Amino acid sequence: MRRLASGASPKPRARDLGLPFPGEAGPFNAITDVAGVAVGYSTVISDSPDSGRGSARTGVTTVLPRGRTGPLRAPVWAGFHSLNGNGEMTGTHWIKEAGYFTGPIGITNTHSIGIVHQSILQWMIERPEAGVGAYKFILPVVGETCDAYLNDMDAFHVAPAHVTEALNSASSGPLAEGNVGGGTGMICFEFKGGTGTSSRVVELLGASYTVGCLVQANFGIRPLLKVLGVPVGEHLTSNRLWVGEQGSIIAVVATDAPLMPTQLERLARRAGLGIGRTGTPSGDGSGDLCLAFSTANLTKSESAAAPAVGDLAFLPNNRLDTLFEATAQSVEEAIINAMVAAERMVGREDKLVTAIDHGALREVMRNYGRLSA
Template sequence: MKVDKSSMSGPSTKPRARDLGLPFAGKTGPLNAITDVVGVEVGYATVISDPPGSSNRSARTGITAILPRGRSGPLRAPVWAGFHSLNGNGEMTGTHWIKEAGYFLGPIGITNTHSLGTVHQAMLQWMIEKPDTGFGAYSWMLPVVAETCDSYLNDMNAFHVTPGHVMQALNSASDGPLAEGSVGGGTGMICFEFKGGTGTSSRVIEQLGESYTIGCLVQANFGIRPLLKVLGVPVGEHLTGDRLWVREQGSIIVVVATNAPLMPTQLERIARRAGLGIGRTGTPSGDGSGDLCLAFSTANLTKSESAAAPAMGDLAFIPNNKLDTLFEATAQSVEEAIINAMVAAEPMVGRENRRVAAIDHDALKQVMYNYGRLSA
């Protein structure tokens, strides 16, 4: 029997990294999530099913939707953006235009590799059908949709994610606390050979007399166990059970949001610093990994006269020599979001009865204590 679980934005009962006492640096927003950036909304559709008599057709997948300006916001208003590929064995649509023009319109979708096309088309349909968008019959749109591969636990060739799931994620998006771990696009993902998935975090920084928020959401599906580091501690050298493979594989998608006024070139620099946050967890970004990072700013709201281009106007931005605090906040929040994804995830059995263990919280805390990074 098929079960479609909608893990919508809402308080999660699962512990997070800070709940274990892990001393991550930096001041977080009230939710410690990408939704601390005002206006940003996130929705999930989680698809879990086991068709009778066929263990290799199991569904352990879903879709995560991020709305930079929310469902009630101006859909035609662009957000300035920057993109960086730490390693390009993956896909994120719309990035050629982002690198060319420095902005995009509409939501972001994150799913599994073989469902990218379904999500792309369904997001187009969602935007076209919204009554107040006025895109017109022949206006073009380039949705941003990214993927990581969940084929170890999920039968990607069965195309379990449907347009209905995409609509569900978009229409359920909210600005509240977010569930993490095995939800949305992260449902079937694996991180450092532990169960991985969706994670989020945020930082609040002060710059030029103003307070700004940096928030991120990751779909963590990368890494090999011996390289895992948590706050610099070589955790993977000690938690050696339940190994899955001998070489790095998988990918990670990082979406960074901020309300700080930044130019597209500066947002590309922010996206590159997301790669530093990934690297802090120990990965060298292997050949088979699609490590793709997108950063956008909700500042400089432009009400475009055309869906094709922002109207001419003034652009406020923080000077380049004042960006260091934003760079550090980005790396901090991405690192913590990845660990949050693993801490929140639970063991999962998927297609062909394959099992992926979750990281053991007590064992993790013991290693951190042994290295002096956690109090007794």
């Protein structure tokens, strides 16, 4: 049984509908198949017309690369790629410079990136084991996509307590998808979108490695939607919302494979290929930002005593193709999982976004000979 947001019911995923995604998924088919990685959510839904604030259809997602009980200050090697830069992910200048980051990742709506950034700092400061204090600092990684169609972003509904909830609830295991956390008010290919996840297990040079991803999917226009290469968007044409590409996607890729920062940047680029497989050209108005990190090569923080010369294990560049394909596959499936799990939503000013119809999706896939069940 998958762990779901409080009060939710189990939802089918893309493979449950018979969509034959390639590759071997991990036991949870989630980013949490990478050992130690934990994910938490806070979902904010409310309507308070007397408060002077618009509807809330938003939230926060947190990804803790080493979990809540792991070494919070220990860095993880990382790489970043911007497929199209009309968006924000903080901390990426240091990732480009030094090849690592420390602490949790936060994902939210565009106007809440500041409060999430500050609240992650506060959460870290309150934990002595994090090693944050006088003369020490961290640069949290916080990404955003815009949920303004369904959510009143100008009302700043996300509060520090929501960030704390997402951090304190972070756990491993199966994950809720769709209208949860930062993905609550998001739209994908003009269907309800949101949070999605997937993973792949690969054999490489005699060892088994896992690649997992989590996406906040909020991009694309309907006619371009493809599922496993099938032009689904050309057939499911009702309840359109707009004519031009807009929105964004945040893709976070985790792996336990030992990789250098330059190799992780290459992995982040392949996340862009997974996004592209769903049909988007990554339009001018879209912020398509990809982050990849590795939990291997655990090292002490720079604030702790460290040897003058460190050792870093890494796979050879000419053997990474398997990881590249696993990344593209898992990102593509995570996006479709987000849409399959999402439910119709009425938001600010009574705007409606419909969910993709599972039966109609199966029928299109069947007509193209791409249904396994």
